[in-house]
Amino acid sequence: MRTLLLATILLVSTPFFSQSDDEKQIRAIYDLSLTNGKAYDWLNHLSNQIGGRLSGSVQAQQAVDYTKGQLDSLGLDRVWLQPVMVPKWVRGTPEFAYIETKPGLTTNVPICALGGSVATPEGGLKANIIEVQGIEDLEKLGKEKIAGKIVFYNRPMDPTQISTFSAYSGCVDQRYSGAAEAGKYGASGVIVRSMNLRLDNYPHTGSMSYGDTPVSSRIPAAAISTKGAELLSTTLTLNPEIKFYFKQNCKQFNDVQSYNVIGEIKGSTYPNEIMLVGGHLDSWDLGDGSHDDGAGVVQSMDVLRLIKANGYKPKRTLRVVLFMNEENGLRGGNKYAEVAKSKNENHVFALESDAGGFTPRGFSFDCTDENFNQVLGWKKLFEPYLIHMFIKGGSGADIGPLKTDELVLAGLRPDSQRYFDHHHAENDTFEHVNKRELELGAATMASLVYLMDKYGTIQSKKIKG
Amino acid sequence: MRTLLLATILLVSTPFFSQSDDEKQIRAIYDLSLTNGKAYDWLNHLSNQIGGRLSGSVQAQQAVDYTKGQLDSLGLDRVWLQPVMVPKWVRGTPEFAYIETKPGLTTNVPICALGGSVATPEGGLKANIIEVQGIEDLEKLGKEKIAGKIVFYNRPMDPTQISTFSAYSGCVDQRYSGAAEAGKYGASGVIVRSMNLRLDNYPHTGSMSYGDTPVSSRIPAAAISTKGAELLSTTLTLNPEIKFYFKQNCKQFNDVQSYNVIGEIKGSTYPNEIMLVGGHLDSWDLGDGSHDDGAGVVQSMDVLRLIKANGYKPKRTLRVVLFMNEENGLRGGNKYAEVAKSKNENHVFALESDAGGFTPRGFSFDCTDENFNQVLGWKKLFEPYLIHMFIKGGSGADIGPLKTDELVLAGLRPDSQRYFDHHHAENDTFEHVNKRELELGAATMASLVYLMDKYGTIQSKKIKG
Structure with a gap:
């Protein structure tokens, strides 16, 4: 009987209105992504107009220019290039x-x-x-x-x-x-x-x-x-x-100049708390890098656009980072973390999409149990979108160098069955990415970012509290 | 403290050995399907050697002959053809x-x-x-x-x-x-x-x-x-x-003779309780019907083979039914139910796969709450295979006519995002089916059949009890 009473009290004290508000925000994010997503158009350009983007190549530079231009057009608060020297390896004539x-x-x-x-x-x-x-x-x-x-x-x-x-x-x-x-x-x-x-x-x-x-x-x-x-x-x-x-x-040349591409929406309340979402802009040279990692790049870009277009103003600074040189050096990820450290930037959340543009199944989290438990409390909000997988594990290579005890690192986990059919091969191409699957991934990422921003991580709460 | 004690008691009284046995059986089913599945080879033949199998066509008859021959080779207890008259509509020259x-x-x-x-x-x-x-x-x-x-x-x-x-x-x-x-x-x-x-x-x-x-x-x-x-x-x-x-x-001709293809393993303990697994053998004529429903056909066939190959002897009769004419008439499904009724056959479980050969996500159940709750108790066994979706809803068109209050009807629910890219069109073809995804579906079906057989449905327990 007491247990029942307690349950009743808990039910009553649950922030019911807020819950319903979250449901609406997330529904709006998915609706917008599925009806008016930009990810697929961007990927079409990256894959079919630019193609494979191996570090140090002309195509990698074109991808930097193109994505910076697209971020510029979104009306973010700031868009910039972060210089990084990258290795340049060239395949030469066909083997x-x-x-x-x-x-x-x-x-x-x-x-x-x-x-x-x-x-x-x-x-x-x-x-x-x-x-x-x-x-x-x-x-x-x-x-x-x-x-x-x-x-x-x-x-x-x-x-x-x-x-x-x-x-x-x-x-x-x-x-x-x-x-x-x-x-x-x-x-x-x-x-x-x-x-x-x-x-x-x-x-x-x-x-x-x-x-x-x-x-x-x-x-x-x-x-x-x-x-x-x-x-x-x-x-x-x-x-x-x-x-x-x-x-x-094939031949290794001297390192060449390249860039991480970065854009951000300044946080309205806690501008010094940074939430990062990203993928890597470089790819192997055999295909056009649509799944690895064109998909993660365009999904990350669309996370900012979707949140902005839905009229949600993040309390924390939301930053998209398109990392250079994940494939053969991780120079972009390392440089980003180095600069962040030197500037004493406070990253509270980082999410990477680098497992293909397939139907999203959930997320993998690299964080404390306390933060993970908070995330598990949001699981129900994702059920209508068939997002069930919330596990502890790795996040993404590019955001790994940022790791601290309190930072919440996460990776989008799409269905993995077909990923290695295409990975690093000539058939990692645009026609193997399904528009809806890509858009569902972007919406799933944006929904998690929304929740992280609204409720904060345990770290950010401690700073405030 | 008492709560803790209760939890300990519950843990101890859980049938631990039995649970572990289920885990092993299911692991063995998945392992066999992923390393030595037959579904993909069968589908290759249906799709690439036979092709589209519209009711009344030569190809539909070839599919009957081929699948009967393959079932014959599996050493089942009985394989037979069930006659059914089907409509014959012919597209004629290209539109x-x-x-x-x-x-x-x-x-x-x-x-x-x-x-x-x-x-x-x-x-x-x-x-x-x-x-x-x-x-x-x-x-x-x-x-x-x-x-x-x-x-x-x-x-x-x-x-x-x-x-x-x-x-x-x-x-x-x-x-x-x-x-x-x-x-x-x-x-x-x-x-x-x-x-x-x-x-x-x-x-x-x-x-x-x-x-x-x-x-x-x-x-x-x-x-x-x-x-x-x-x-x-x-x-x-x-x-x-x-x-x-x-x-x-296009033109409608008179009905022609066709067949449902049926095979069964006789139940060792309750031979009069029938568990059915099936898909439909006919398809539209534009593509080769790989997803709709070649996939369901070969998965259903492989359910019996996987269970047999793993040395599990079903207590109940396990029957595979390859229905004719789902697409434009449902004659096969109706005929099967009519014959079952006339013979007073006792179906306790029927599972259909007719939603494409994509990564399985779970099942939809059409049954009483009592039966559904039993199924929910098995959910944890499927988690290692990323099968999360256990919902109430429809099952499959072909098994629908069997519906009674106590029968458990179920449909495999694969990821649906790409299904309508191919459904009933020229591009429903073999190369759009991924071998692993198909095999995961067969294993997921076989695992549910195994559990249904081992524990029985509420109906079959009542008969016994």
């Missing part, structure tokens, strides 16, 4: 590879150089090839069996992981460190199975690192399509003596 | 249409005849055209303004509906009854905006009915692509006197 079963009998396979790789010798590299299931196999084989050969990393992504990002995490060490590690055993080159759950003919690039390997000892590394990997593996099983040939003439 | 701004100045637009429509006169139909936003506009306009003209139904699907099926429900009366209603006002033909949220060039067909309109008074009806509808509407605004021309020579 070429084949399996040589015996002299004169060859089968071409689709490959692409990994980002940051060195070139092969001018005439290409031909050598015996040895398949491994991961870096840990190298030690077992030893120098004797590896020296002079091309190492073929063929551990596939685990299809039983429901989150494809978990499957990616379980494999990507082969791509990132495979060349540096194989080089220690005298390998002449590295071929890595593409980070893709599907069997197809697209090789998927992505960043790799030579660690502290001296320049003269670096060996070339390329990704092979999943179908190519299956063919190579089968051929190797039949005849371990086959040779593999590949040729690539 | 053709244009907007005539003035004599000699024409713009072609993409159209397709609605399923069940009559042909235009042999030379086509040319008339003035009048745009309406729905059937309710006809009365306002009256015979005077409609007689002799083509009525153009142009109410778009509402983009602010998060469920695209809700948006579809709000529009489809134009397609289904538009011709019968406009005919009453003397219209000469009907053009309907395609049921599609996206702007593109694909016209979407679908069933329509003339109701009790005498054959001699039936007017031809076609769907126009959404881009075509936009162009037509704009052109009409500029000049209401334009003419519209269209030509189609």
Whole structure:
């Protein structure tokens, strides 16, 4: 009976009007995004008029100019470019590879150089090839069996992981460190199975690192399509003596000047509390970078536009940051955090969208339990939009350098099933982004930003209280 | 303190071992589906070797033969064909249409005849055209303004509906009854905006009915692509006197013999309690029917295979039913229910997949609160697979005729955002189905079937108890 009474009191004391007001604001955000969103038009331009935007490229600069111009047109309080030096790696002429079963009998396979790789010798590299299931196999084989050969990393992504990002995490060490590690055993080159759950003919690039390997000892590394990997593996099983040939003439140049693109709406009440929403403006060069991360860029831009267009005036400063060079350096994210620190800026919330423009399922939060519990209290407001996933976990690479104990970091979590079909490959293109799915993502982000602004994070409440 | 004690007791008294067993069974189902699913291969054959399977067509018969053969190969206890007479409507040669701004100045637009429509006169139909936003506009306009003209139904699907099926429900009366209603006002033909949220060039067909309109008074009806509808509407605004021309020579033939395809695993303990899982084998003729409903067919088939392959022996009889003629008649669903009734069969659970092969989000249940509450108790078991949606609502058209007060009817609910991009159109094709998404759907269905079998529905418990 007492419990019942308590429940009644709690019900009565719930800020009912406020709740209903939140429902209305969020409904208005979704309605506007789905009927009059700008994200899809912006993405169309980024993808189809500009295209792949690798750091240091002409297209990356065009993307800076275009998005700054679009932010300028939104009537924000301030739009600016934040200078950052970025690496410039260029793929060169298309890569070429084949399996040589015996002299004169060859089968071409689709490959692409990994980002940051060195070139092969001018005439290409031909050598015996040895398949491994991961870096840990190298030690077992030893120098004797590896020296002079091309190492073929063929551990596939685990299809039983429901989150494809978990499957990616379980494999990507082969791509990132495979060349540096194989080089220690005298390998002449590295071929890595593409980070893709599907069997197809697209090789998927992505960043790799030579660690502290001296320049003269670096060996070339390329990704092979999943179908190519299956063919190579089968051929190797039949005849371990086959040779593999590949040729690539990619090159690392000196760092060049580039920019993060930033726009903000000044907070009406707490202008020194900054809420950041962002994605990364650079992309790989093979496709047009629509999912990775054109989608996150245009969604983040539209968050500010949607909030403004709905007549909501944020109490805290709302900033959109389009980061440069997430893919092969994270220079933009690091520079942004460095400048923020030097200016003693107070970031209370940062949200990144960098997991594709697919149907949003929820958010992942990197924050204290206290802040996470506050967010869980808002879950019901998202149910009408089929947003169910509120989990603790990572946020986004670009906002990671801002991390403090009290900052709430978050990442949009779209449905991940198709992400790695397109990720870093030639088929990461505009036609694979669905307008509604993209717009639902923007609205979902804007709704969370609205709630964070209205109620503040635990940190911002403490400052006030 | 007491509360804490109670919580401890509750924890201890929870059937922990049993729960853990369910978790293992469901994990095994998902693992098998994602690593060794058959659904995608079957769909490949249905879509790419057979193609569109309109009732009464050669392809529909090929689909019957193929799926029966595949079920035969699974080692089920019984596989059979259930005869059913189905309508045979044939599209004929490709439709053709244009907007005539003035004599000699024409713009072609993409159209397709609605399923069940009559042909235009042999030379086509040319008339003035009048745009309406729905059937309710006809009365306002009256015979005077409609007689002799083509009525153009142009109410778009509402983009602010998060469920695209809700948006579809709000529009489809134009397609289904538009011709019968406009005919009453003397219209000469009907053009309907395609049921599609996206702007593109694909016209979407679908069933329509003339109701009790005498054959001699039936007017031809076609769907126009959404881009075509936009162009037509704009052109009409500029000049209401334009003419519209269209030509189609579709035809209704006499009913022909066809079949539902059925397979079953006999229940080990309660063989007279039937659990049904199914989809519809027929499709429209423009695409290859991969999402509608090839996906549901192959998922349903794989439910039995997955359960069997995992070594689980159902206590109740598990039956897969591949219904014929959902699209333009529902004859298969009606026949199945009629036979079930005549044999006094006891169906306790029926699950249909007919909403596309997209990432599964959950289920919709048509059942008593008592049964629904039992299902809600299983929700946690689905969380690792990102299945969150357990709602009351409709189930599936084919299983609807089985409805009784105590039967649990359910429909798989995949993500709906892209469904109407493809529904009933030329681009409902295999390449738009993602293998993992399809397999996740099959596993989600099989998991629910497993739980229903293990715990029984409230009805089956009452029979036993």
